[in-house]
Amino acid sequence: MKQAFLLGNGAMALGLLEAGCQMLTSYPGTPSSEILPETVRFAKAADLNTVIEWSVNEKVAFDNAFAAAISGKRAACCMKMVGLNVAADSFMSAAYIGNIGGLVVISCDDPGPHSSQTEQDSRFMARIAKVPVLDPASPQEARAMIKTAFEISEEFQVPVMVRPAIRICHARQNISYEQLKSNYTPAVFKREPTRWASTPKFRFFQHKALNEKHLKIAEKFNTLVPYNRHTIKPEQTFALGIVVGGVPSAVVSDLCAEFNRTDIPLLKLGAPYPFPEELASQFMDACDRVLVIEETDTVIEYMLRDRHKTWGRLTGHVPMEGELVPEKIESILNQALIESSLPPLSDTDSTKAGFALAGSLDLPIRKPTLCPGCPHRASFYAIRKAVPKAIYPSDIGCYTLGSNLGGVDTVLDMGAGITLASGFWHAFHQDGEDKPIVATMGDSTFFHSGTTGLINAVYNDARFVLVILDNGITAMTGMQPAITQGALVDGRKGNAIALETIVKGCGVDYIQVVDPYDIDHTIAEIKKAHEWALSPEGGIAVVISRHPCVIGLRDQALPEIFEVEITEECDDCGLCHLRFECPAMVRNPDKKMTEINPVLCSGCGVCLNICPKNAVQTVS
């Protein structure tokens, strides 16, 4: 027996291998990113030959896993919830077609949101796709549910979703486990075109079969202990019952235990869809009112039949947005208990006073920033200098933080830096205006969903500059290897693909490569690219701004360290800490000038070229 202090994502990695998963695919995204590398770590330690890959995007990841599953192997793919949007086309279709070996989709939700563009609830996606879904309450339960998910997936030949929220993924728990064993099943593909390549006529029958499966799975979910259960004994009745799912079910249980409230009955729905009608009805019948506490949306609340008895988001008892943190759940419970003429759990006045105090102190607002020495800072600075009055469409990655430098005007989704740029171009061009546009996109995002937009922009004759920010790594999500470098997740060598080749292949003729640390040259090249793009013979101009990530590839990023100081020439204009926005450059209000914070300074030396007074100098 071994013991480890694992992230929930590590616990799920264990669960995948314990269940005999033979192929795992993913595209990184908070809060899912650590599942895949943790699986690599466990698989290596146990000498398993599991196929594990970072795929180019989530749809690609899903399709690869699907192929393994219809070849009879257990396979899984994992992603953040907005990644499932990218894979949605495959996901919906796969439920109709079904699988042979178990197929598990882990879609990690981010209520808050902490690191995402929406708070969407993956359980709704499961419902649209008619895919059964399990919703874990703790890392340990997530691990166990993965095994259950594979079993259900194989029994009913349908993909199954496990939906952990961020508090599962990034919780850390001590977990015991046995030596992992190989669970090898050879691939067999039986040709069956009416199933694997079915036409709309057969899709009707597949849909019908899927609906029939759902009745049976719902039946199973009525008694799927311990994931689905309630605490009410026959003949008991209650003024108020609580229906919980996922992370809130652990919070509510902990609260009831802490305040010794054995008088509050709970219905836990860790497997909420297909909906276990009978189990829910037993609970509803025994309670005058039920309060639904679930994340992030109203999946269970919509499925409970008796509207008049149900309290939740639709009745204003639970907030419609934001994470259900424990103090919020405490106050929701207190309110519902008081409304039901029951004693509340607690008196929360001290908490209110504490928040009021912290709110009154004018604490610094700390927005996320690009790291000191980040090459993206130099790129955005150069873009703003080169084409100051442009629209700057961008999208998702570390470079979203270019907004702090005024270099990011729009963030819609992955790949939208390019597609919004072409949309803006045509919208203004229609009015006879040649709008300056400089789009930005990271290297990983470009591979993920940049190429289709770029081909479209070239084909439809849009005109703008695209700056591809190539830092040789997928940084924001935790330094996953980049396609341009060719290293695979398990350390083996794959095949590197050069950005220049792809960009050229998309039909772009104007390609320049710059090092953003050379600020003056970068400004000049972006200016040139912009002029060319708008010239009569112009088109899409691509500037690849290439410099390694200062965190993930530190040695390559900083071959020379510059120790810098601020001289007396500093006139406190603030450009360095406000517009260049380097966290290592701090205003000293007493001296009325900038100072360098030596602990934060990376020594990149880029600031030597940005001060209008030339007050940044190397220490002599």
Add this chain to the structure above:
Amino acid sequence: MKTCNFVLSGLGGQGILFMTKILAQTALNKGYNILGAETHGMAQRGGSVVSHLKIGDAGSSLIRAGAGDFLISMDEAETYRYLPWVRPGGMVFANASAHKFPDDRVKPYLAEYKITAFAMEAGKTALEMGAPRSTNLAMVAFFAAFGQGPLDADALRQTVASVSPDPVKQVNLKIFDVCHEQGKNCAERSAHGIV
């Protein structure tokens, strides 16, 4: 058993996760179950970082506001930001100047809820000893000197020794000892009512 709840706060890059690891590993070595919540992703980039750790049997990872036994903070402002998480009667340990801490505006609140707050310039000490990045374990040593909670100083020091990479192991242990000593002085003065 009731869990012992640690809230650890600071800024991105100050090693909050490493500090969590030291406490968690020590608890694990003592046979406790542990459950914690961490900050990753965009929230980590330069912003305010907080980590929760429950020692004992718990089902949910986040510590409820008003339920933290100890707040250990790497930054003065981040101490105040997470003050609402400290329970009445709880304790606060901050990387700040003992002469200026706590802020006058905070003192009535601390008094009303019987929260005791201590500060040490852990960052300054670690910098002077040549390892500014070890401020996190300096704060662990400071906390350990007060003999509160289920994790004793010897066990914490042992974990620091086992998890520190070789090149910094000796300096880390030295920082631990120096800060533990400073903490003991601070704890003694407070026991005698000298603040």
